[in-house]
Amino acid sequence: MEGCIFCKIVKGEIPCVKIYEDDRVLSFADINPILDGHTLIIPKHHAGNIWEISADDLAAVHRASQKVAQAIKETMKCDGIACLQLNGRAVNQVVMHYHLHLLPRSDGQPALAMTNWDLKPGNMDSIRKIAGKIASAIK
């Protein structure tokens, strides 16, 4: 879709730190990570939200989330992973292309916000290093 930042990532017009890809979905590191290992999974075909995405793309995103979450768990040695997905400005959806956040958290780390958090650019060297490890752990 014209002007959509995630469609540009799918087309390779904007770079991303890729973690996983299949014919329907793309997974990459969030550039403003809330926590180390913060990963996004998107459908390649544009859909704004849960009301617009096709059932097949929705299933593909969530099938991929199981693979990626397994790799995150092994790599980050986290105690839990939040799968977070926002629909609409009212719940602070910022990028209007369906995406699932995977947020690994360990006991003792700060509590996770549900819909509102500050977008702070992460350290790209660290993001690349962590994403590389997660990508290598995908089976």
Ligand code: 5GP
């Ligand atoms: P939401 O729409 O669910 O609030 O979150 C959008 C997410 O997309 C944010 O976590 C933000 O950091 C991430 N994001 C926005 N633009 C880019 C980008 O160009 N590249 C990557 N990798 N992530 C992005």
Ligand code: ZN
């Ligand atoms: Zn899009």
